[in-house]
Amino acid sequence: MPSTLTAPGTAPAAERPAHRDPNVLRWLAAYTSSMTGDSVYYIALSWAAVQTGSPSQAGVVMAVSALPRALLMLGGGVIADRLGPRRVVIGSDAVRCAAVLAVAALLFLTTPGLWPLAALALVFGTVDAVFMPAVGALPARVTTRGQLARVQGMRGLGIRFASVVGAPLGGLAVAVGGAAAAFGLAGLLIAVSLPLLIAVRVRDLPADDTADDTPAARRGTAWRDLTGGLGYIRRHRVLAPLILAIALGDLGFVGPLNVGLTLLADERGWGASGMGWVLAGFGVGAGAVSLLLTVRGRLPRAGQVAGWAILAGSCAIGALAFAPGVAAAVGIALLIGLLAGLSGAMCGALLQTQTDAAYLGRVTAVSGLVSLGFAPLSMPLSAAAIGLWGTGPVFVASAAVCGLGGVIALSVPGLRRAELPK
Numbered sequence: 001m002p003s004t005l006t007a008p009g010t011a012p013a014a015e016r017p018a019h020r021d022p023n024v025l026r027w028l029a030a031y032t033s034s035m036t037g038d039s040v041y042y043i044a045l046s047w048a049a050v051q052t053g054s055p056s057q058a059g060v061v062m063a064v065s066a067l068p069r070a071l072l073m074l075g076g077g078v079i080a081d082r083l084g085p086r087r088v089v090i091g092s093d094a095v096r097c098a099a100v101l102a103v104a105a106l107l108f109l110t111t112p113g114l115w116p117l118a119a120l121a122l123v124f125g126t127v128d129a130v131f132m133p134a135v136g137a138l139p140a141r142v143t144t145r146g147q148l149a150r151v152q153g154m155r156g157l158g159i160r161f162a163s164v165v166g167a168p169l170g171g172l173a174v175a176v177g178g179a180a181a182a183f184g185l186a187g188l189l190i191a192v193s194l195p196l197l198i199a200v201r202v203r204d205l206p207a208d209d210t211a212d213d214t215p216a217a218r219r220g221t222a223w224r225d226l227t228g229g230l231g232y233i234r235r236h237r238v239l240a241p242l243i244l245a246i247a248l249g250d251l252g253f254v255g256p257l258n259v260g261l262t263l264l265a266d267e268r269g270w271g272a273s274g275m276g277w278v279l280a281g282f283g284v285g286a287g288a289v290s291l292l293l294t295v296r297g298r299l300p301r302a303g304q305v306a307g308w309a310i311l312a313g314s315c316a317i318g319a320l321a322f323a324p325g326v327a328a329a330v331g332i333a334l335l336i337g338l339l340a341g342l343s344g345a346m347c348g349a350l351l352q353t354q355t356d357a358a359y360l361g362r363v364t365a366v367s368g369l370v371s372l373g374f375a376p377l378s379m380p381l382s383a384a385a386i387g388l389w390g391t392g393p394v395f396v397a398s399a400a401v402c403g404l405g406g407v408i409a410l411s412v413p414g415l416r417r418a419e420l421p422k
Contacts, residue, residue, distance in 0.1 A: 039166020065125030077365025136364030153293025229362030252402025255382030285337020307409030
């Protein structure tokens, strides 16, 4: 199979570890800058919405992007596979950059009300539906299959950096220059990704992955591409159970570690600072796993590791509700971060390496839809259930749902025996 990077006037590049590959590092810098811009953008949007409208109106503005993202995600996967993920990511970042800078200029010059904020959120949600599948499909085009687990670790480090740095940057920008300055900073950070992405070289699709990229296939309809991608997942002995395991794991994880943790901290009298320490423990654990994968590059028995990590993580989620104090909760959260980071990285690496490159956009879209579209539905349900039965029973029930994902990963032979390429 071809393993060279394609770029005019360049010679085939020898394989090297991803963390020492300038091409991968350019991709990582672009991704991290874009994600940091996203973090600043959400701070700016929430601040501007709260300052301009009522709390309920601000909530509507913040939620506007969710609907187009969920409705259009599968179509975004088709577009990523048809046009190529690099081209789609560049176009998506260009649109997001232009939209954010336009709103920054509008807020600087006048006080237009909520409508430009709602319009910006709508644009972001629509573009995200295309951006997210393309981002998921791009790593397989910038490195070899044997380096994809390491790239997952590098991507995790980029996400942690963006979340740790983006929020303080956004808050500082708001404090110095208001929402207009924060939007301007977000736009500039996203803009930094554009020249880096343009400089990234992409790989040819392997020969056995081009069955869906023939002239006849390209003349097919988008609907045919979508159904073909769904059929590909359904028939695959690893991807079908893997996506089901991801869906159940996220469904049992999102509620307790978002709204559930807030209610638990309030119930136990830990306060905002205690909740912050618990979240910090989770972040440190997840970051440590990303660093481990970045350095090590590969773990054997990836399917088994993912399944056992999901199971052990579900037990830790259930135990969090019974932590006697903040220190114990931080320790449990650290363990949850380690296990969730490990299972997430293994699932992501398996998703990348088990999928034919021609289908990666559509497979990533389905995975993103179950994680970002369906799993957040558990948050209002978790809040309502905690109001009725308390934190303990709800955390235990959520842990059982999450653990079911691990059971599936360990009980389906194809997934249990899945390995990452050497």
